[in-house]
Structure formats: structure tokens, C-alpha cells
Amino acid sequence: MRKTLYIIGLSTLVFSCTSQKNIKKTTYRPKTVTSQPKSVTKTDSVEKPxxxxxxxxxxxxxxxxxxxxxxxxxxxxxxxxxxAKPAGYxxxxxxxxxxxxxFRQKYLILHYTVLPDDKSVEVLTQQSVSAHYLVNNLGDNEIYQLVDENKRSYHAGVSAWRSDKNLNDTSIGIEIVNMGYTADATGAKIFQPFSDEQVKKVAALAKDIVTRYQIPATNVLAHSDIAPTRKQDPGPLFPWKKLYDEYQIGMWYDEAAKQTLLTTAQTDISTRYNEPAFIFLAQTALQKFGYDIQPSGKWDDVTKKTIEALQYHFRPQNYDGIMDAETWAILQALNQKYSK
Known part of the structure; x- marks a missing residue:
């Protein structure tokens, strides 16, 4: 019996030791991976000459x-x-x-002075109003520069176009010697014409400025466009269409588009004119084009003056401030062509 127990115990010991040796041999040892660092190609930023x-x-x-x-x-x-010239550096x-x-210069704004030549020079150089350029009415080939183009001149005042305000900050101003308007017995405004020599000067000057500063057509504007409740200049006798046709300066509507829109416009004016919804639509169209107007659904004084400004620029045959069919068709044609 003892011999049997001895043999069993010896066998267990041998089996146990053998098992321990096997476990020892098969114990997992993680391999140490020796990785070569990736070669990083240094890309120096080389400035173009x-x-x-x-x-x-x-x-x-x-x-x-x-x-x-x-x-x-x-x-x-x-x-x-x-x-800059910092001290010590x-x-x-x-x-x-x-x-x-x-460029800072995003807009070109045109004005008239309502003063004769000599007084225009005096006021624009000695008082708290100015412009970058003054176009005289002396029949010569001179254009007066009054303010450095890199500086702000005080010509626009409280002003807005589309999303921009205070356009003195971002514009070049051209003043044109012209006596503006007088009112007749009925209160209608009678404007003074511009001489051919002045128009040629303005066109050459404007062309040079818009080309150098890449000023888009939508940003060549009248003072009345950017301040319609306060200003009328340069008025309905300034030849915007001539500048557009002959010098490719500024905006103008397409006649074919206007004619296409005219029939519907006539219906709108004859059947919907006093409806608040239509008035709101017309005011929204003025706002979309660029004028600083808040739609109210009423033919109020602000709306009348804004329509008048549009007519000065694009419908000079009639500038009574009333949204007639042709004005309505013109406004829609302008929005078709120039809206953002």
C-alpha cells in the first residue's frame, strides 16, 4: 500500500514539475517592436519672388x-x-x-456744388465739406484735386447703400460745378444742365478711378442714391446713360427687359397701387436694389423721395416721386440685372 502511495505521489510531483516547465516555456512575452522613425520631408515655405x-x-x-x-x-x-517709425526700432x-x-475705395459718388466756380473752390477747401475732385465749368482741361485719394473727404455725410453705411469711409467723391435747381410756381424742381466739357471731364476722371480701384458698376452712384431723403444731386440732367453707353461707367437697365416687364407693371399700377401688399413689394424692391428704406406698406414721404432718387438716375423724363408703371418696370429690370 505504501509502495503504491509512494509511486502515485512521485508521479504527481513529476507531472507537476513537468507542467510548470511547460507553463514557463509558453508564458507570453510581448515582442519589443523596434520601429524605424519615418523620414519627415521638411517643406520650407518658399515665398514667391x-x-x-x-x-x-x-x-x-x-x-x-x-x-x-x-x-x-x-x-x-x-x-x-x-x-510707422517706432522709436528705437x-x-x-x-x-x-x-x-x-x-482698396479702401469701394464707391464713387457724384455731386453738384450749387455754387459758381470760385465759390465752389472756396467752400470745398476752406470749410467743413470737401471732395477728392472738383470739376469746374470754365471750359478748360483742368480738374482740381482737393483731397488725397487715400484720405477721407467729407462729401457723403449720413449715407448708406446696400449693407454699407457712412460712405465717406469707403468712397471717392467728385463735385461738379452746377447751380442745382430752382422751384417754379407749382413747386416743381427745374434743374440746370451740365456742359459737354464737364461731362467729358467727369467721364474721363470716373473711368480712371473705377479702373484703378476695380469699383463695380453697382457702386458708382449719385449723392441722391445714398441719401435720398436729403439730397438731389447731381440731379436728373446728369447724363448717366451716356456714361454707361459711351464709357462703360455705372449702371443702366436693359431696355428689352423693361419692355417685357412693362405690361405686368401697368396691371400692377392700375389695379393694386394702393394695396399695402403692393406698396410693401415696391419698397422691398427699392431696398433690394440698394436704397436705405424700411418697407412700411404706405406711400410715405421717405418712399416718395426714394422713388424720386431712382427717377433722377434712371428715369429723368419724370421725377415726381410716384411709382408709375414705367418706373416700376425699370426698378424690376435693374434688380434682374444687378441684384446680389
């Missing part, structure tokens, strides 16, 4: 555009480059210019 800044008598200029013109961006400096133009920039 930029045109040089020109220096004339110690004054610096940069006259080449390296920005994206399709986004209305432009790095050209039409005047000298203005730089040197401002360098090693990386000048950055391509992400554009």
Missing part, C-alpha cells in the same frame, strides 16, 4: 499687383507707402506686401 519696391528720392512705392484680382484684391499702392519690408488686402 515679389516685385521690388521702388524708391524715388527716399519715398517708397509699390506699383505691381500680386494679389488675386478675381476677388477684387489688390496690393498696388497708388501713392507712397506710409510706414527699424520697420523693414522684407516680406512686403501681404497678398490679403484690397
Amino acid at each position: 515679389k516685385p521690388k519696391i521702388t524708391n524715388e528720392h527716399g519715398v517708397e512705392f509699390f506699383t505691381t499687383n500680386i494679389a488675386d484680382a478675381t476677388k477684387n484684391d489688390n496690393t498696388i499702392s497708388y501713392g507712397s507707402i506710409v510706414s 527699424k520697420v523693414v519690408k522684407t516680406h512686403f506686401p501681404a497678398i490679403a488686402q484690397n
Whole structure:
């Protein structure tokens, strides 16, 4: 019996030791993975070579555009480059210019002075009103510059167009010598014409400005467009269509579109004119085009003056401030062509 127990115990011990050896051999040991670091290719940001800044008598200029013109961006400096001069430090133009920039000058606004030539010069240079340029009525070939294009002139006052306000900040102003209007016995405004020489000067000047600053047609405006409740200039005798046709400056509607819209417009005016819903629709159309008007559903004074401003610019044959069928068709044609 003892011998049997001994044999069983010895066998268990041998089996147990053998098992321990096997377990030891098969114990999992994670492999140490030796990975080679990935080779990182260093990509240095290499600036494209930029045109040089020109220096004339110690004054610096940069006259080449390296920005994206399709986004209305432009790095050209039409005047000298203005730089800071911090005490104890040197401002360098090693990386000048950055391509992400554009012009401050987004609008071109046209005015008349309601003063003769000599008085126009005096007021626009010596008082708290100004413009970048003044076009005289002397029949010569001179245009007076009064304010640097890079600076704000005080010509627009309280003003708005589409989403922009206070257009002095973003515009160039041209004043034209003209006596404005007188009122007849009925109160109707009688405007003074512009001379051919003045119109040619304005056209050449405007063409130069809108080309250099890439000012879109929708931003070439009358003072009456941006302040319709306060201003009438340059009035219905200023030849906007001539500027559009002969110089490709500013806006004008397509005649075919206006004619297509005229039949429906006549129906609207004859059947819906005094309906608040139609008045609201007309006011919304004025607002959509760009005028600063809040739809009210009433033919109020603000609406009348805004319609008058539209007529000064686009329907000079009749500027009574009443939304007749032709004015309504013209407004819709303008929105078809120029709305955002």
C-alpha cells in the first residue's frame, strides 16, 4: 500500500514539475517592436519672388499687383507707402506686401456744388465739406484735386447703400460745378444742365478711378442714391446713360427687359397701387436694389423721395416721386440685372 502511495505521489510531483516547465516555456512575452522613425520631408515655405519696391528720392512705392484680382484684391499702392517709425526700432519690408488686402475705395459718388466756380473752390477747401475732385465749368482741361485719394473727404455725410453705411469711409467723391435747381410756381424742381466739357471731364476722371480701384458698376452712384431723403444731386440732367453707353461707367437697365416687364407693371399700377401688399413689394424692391428704406406698406414721404432718387438716375423724363408703371418696370429690370 505504501509502495503504491509512494509511486502515485512521485508521479504527481513529476507531472507537476513537468507542467510548470511547460507553463514557463509558453508564458507570453510581448515582442519589443523596434520601429524605424519615418523620414519627415521638411517643406520650407518658399515665398514667391515679389516685385521690388521702388524708391524715388527716399519715398517708397509699390506699383505691381500680386494679389488675386478675381476677388477684387489688390496690393498696388497708388501713392507712397506710409510706414510707422517706432522709436528705437527699424520697420523693414522684407516680406512686403501681404497678398490679403484690397482698396479702401469701394464707391464713387457724384455731386453738384450749387455754387459758381470760385465759390465752389472756396467752400470745398476752406470749410467743413470737401471732395477728392472738383470739376469746374470754365471750359478748360483742368480738374482740381482737393483731397488725397487715400484720405477721407467729407462729401457723403449720413449715407448708406446696400449693407454699407457712412460712405465717406469707403468712397471717392467728385463735385461738379452746377447751380442745382430752382422751384417754379407749382413747386416743381427745374434743374440746370451740365456742359459737354464737364461731362467729358467727369467721364474721363470716373473711368480712371473705377479702373484703378476695380469699383463695380453697382457702386458708382449719385449723392441722391445714398441719401435720398436729403439730397438731389447731381440731379436728373446728369447724363448717366451716356456714361454707361459711351464709357462703360455705372449702371443702366436693359431696355428689352423693361419692355417685357412693362405690361405686368401697368396691371400692377392700375389695379393694386394702393394695396399695402403692393406698396410693401415696391419698397422691398427699392431696398433690394440698394436704397436705405424700411418697407412700411404706405406711400410715405421717405418712399416718395426714394422713388424720386431712382427717377433722377434712371428715369429723368419724370421725377415726381410716384411709382408709375414705367418706373416700376425699370426698378424690376435693374434688380434682374444687378441684384446680389
